[in-house]
Amino acid sequence: MAIQLIGTGSALPKKIVTNKDLEGMMDTSDEWIYTHTGVRERRIAVEETVISLGTDAARAAIEDAGIQPDEIDLVICSTITPDCPVPGCAPNIRRNLGVENAAALDLNANCTGCIYSLAVARGLMETLGFKTALVVGSDVLSRITNWEDRGTCILFGDAAGAFILRRSEAEGVLAVHIAGKSDVDDVLTCDWPAMETPFSGPKKPNNEKIYMDGHKVFSFAVNAFIETLERSLGEAGIPKEELKAIVPHQANFRIIKSTARRLDIPLEKFYMNVDRLGNTSSASVPVALDELARSGRLQSGDLVMLAGFGGGLTYGSALLRWK
Numbered sequence: 001m002a003i004q005l006i007g008t009g010s011a012l013p014k015k016i017v018t019n020k021d022l023e024g025m026m027d028t029s030d031e032w033i034y035t036h037t038g039v040r041e042r043r044i045a046v047e048e049t050v051i052s053l054g055t056d057a058a059r060a061a062i063e064d065a066g067i068q069p070d071e072i073d074l075v076i077c078s079t080i081t082p083d084c085p086v087p088g089c090a091p092n093i094r095r096n097l098g099v100e101n102a103a104a105l106d107l108n109a110n111c112t113g114c115i116y117s118l119a120v121a122r123g124l125m126e127t128l129g130f131k132t133a134l135v136v137g138s139d140v141l142s143r144i145t146n147w148e149d150r151g152t153c154i155l156f157g158d159a160a161g162a163f164i165l166r167r168s169e170a171e172g173v174l175a176v177h178i179a180g181k182s183d184v185d186d187v188l189t190c191d192w193p194a195m196e197t198p199f200s201g202p203k204k205p206n207n208e209k210i211y212m213d214g215h216k217v218f219s220f221a222v223n224a225f226i227e228t229l230e231r232s233l234g235e236a237g238i239p240k241e242e243l244k245a246i247v248p249h250q251a252n253f254r255i256i257k258s259t260a261r262r263l264d265i266p267l268e269k270f271y272m273n274v275d276r277l278g279n280t281s282s283a284s285v286p287v288a289l290d291e292l293a294r295s296g297r298l299q300s301g302d303l304v305m306l307a308g309f310g311g312g313l314t315y316g317s318a319l320l321r322w323k
């Protein structure tokens, strides 16, 4: 059975927070942030939520795909910052779209969430017969960002991206690879608030904000990125030279640059918006894909690689033949 990605969408919060704005909040500089990360500014949700951004991104993807919302029979929302545990973000997005009947689930695979979601959607379409899947990646990382830690808060932003997968005659998803490695050194963590019950007694507060060992995450990211790209290319039997574009997780310009150099792939092939949006976790890859698609740079038949890595530690990639 063949599956194609037939539409993309994205949604951004209105508020822009620049590096200059952060200079007024902490001991940092635009120059340091830009040279160490490639980020100039990020969007921060004020009124927006994971569900509202996710719904807007989904609407844009549905319109781009030229389908009706009720054709969707599977909704996956990748998020690490859900608005609510019950009924979850995907069921709320389904309701906002006016879709009466569709299986809906939230998925947490950190910054690789949308690639994991693509893999899960493809698996469910192949085994359970779903025809049209909506995958949304939506995160409001500003909620769990430690705004007093200048080593991490400068990296993150809020956004949502979405895409539609559909059963098709022609094969559009040529290869998918998802993988993981235990985070034995706790290099990237964030806890729920301490949850007390009448039976537990008082609990010590948890670390409710993102903690990251930047150096260790950096070296994991480059190695994982290279491994997953090679795995997907190998599975499809396609040489890297044939790739038209790579849509990487927008964690840090330097990670992308190191990967490009080590793989000997021209940097121009890597789509980047990290300067405008920073790292938006689940939204990162689908927003970048949407921007690339809408830029008109992709032609039918082009080979596009999506690749991500993140907490967990998770990593993965998907090789697409463009619709």
Ligand code: COA
Residues within 6 Å of the ligand: 027, 028, 029, 032, 033, 036, 037, 111, 150, 151, 152, 154, 212, 213, 214, 215, 217, 218, 221, 251, 252, 255, 279, 309, 310, 311
């Ligand atoms: N502004 C100014 N100085 C800062 C700063 C900031 N925002 N953040 C850190 N510094 C300082 C440090 O305190 C340190 O000072 P010191 O030498 O006096 O101790 C110096 O800059 C160098 O810090 P370092 O942590 O070595 O910088 P780095 O080049 O490793 O960059 C990251 C830090 C976080 C940008 C980088 O490690 C990174 O991007 N890692 C991967 C993160 C990632 O991708 N995470 C998400 C994965 S999904």
